[in-house]
Amino acid sequence: QVRLVESGGDSVHTGDSLKLVCEVSGPPISSNCLAWIRRTAGATRQEVALIHSDGRTLYATSVKGRFTVSRDNSKNTLYLEMRDLNPDDTGMYSCAAGHANGVGGCTWDSSGQGTQVTVSS
Numbered sequence: 001q002v003r004l005v006e007s008g009g010d011s012v013h014t015g016d017s018l019k020l021v022c023e024v025s026g027p028p029i030s031s032n033c034l035a036w037i038r039r040t041a042g043a044t045r046q047e048v049a050l051i052h053s054d055g056r057t058l059y060a061t062s063v064k065g066r067f068t069v070s071r072d073n074s075k076n077t078l079y080l081e082m083r084d085l086n087p088d089d090t091g092m093y094s095c096a097a098g099h100a101n102g103v104g105g106c107t108w109d110s111s112g113q114g115t116q117v118t119v120s121s
Contacts, residue, residue, distance in 0.1 A: 002026040002110040004095050009115030016085050020115060022078040022095030030073040033098045033106030036080045038091040039114070048093075049080055050106060058105075062088065085119045092116050 008020040020036065035050040049069035050058040057069055068081040078095050094114040098106045 002097055004097060004110060004112035006093065006095055006112045006115040009093060009117045011118040011120065012085055014086050014119060014121045016119070017081070017083040018085065018117060020080040020082070020093055020095075020117075022080075022112060024076045024078065024095075024097060028073065029071070029076050029078075029097060031099075033100055033108075034069075034071055034078045035096045035098075035106065035108070036067075036069060036078070037094050037096055037111065038089075039094070040091045051078070052100065052106075082117075085117075087119045087121055090117060090119050 003025045004022055006022050008018060010018060012018060031053050033052055036048050038046050038048050046060055048060045048063050049067050051069045051071050066084045070079045092114040094111050096108040096111040098108040101107045
């Protein structure tokens with residue numbers, strides 16, 4: 001059973017930075033796709049950053065150049081470094097673990113409860 005627990009969310013102002021952490025318990029994550037998924041108050045769900053088992057990364061256009069996703073397989077941990085935050089980045093950030101779907105993306109098997117990021121101007 002995979003369990004994912006996020007931390008690091010906070011209320012910040014435009015231009016600030018945050019680092020989110022996702023600790024994964026259960027089987028090793030080294031062969032998994034991992035991602036950060038953002039849900040907004042309007043229930044929009046978006047994959048903002050994805051990292052494959054081989055280290056390849058994909059970002060949503062809106063966060064490219066500002067967010068960096070990384071993983072430490074030895075610690076079973078996923079990270080999201082966010083800089084130059086703006087109000088559009090507000091949302092509940094959850095991490096997800098899954099497997100490659102063969103067409104460049106991933107199919108998600110497990111996700112956490114999330115950590116709230118609120119950015120005010």
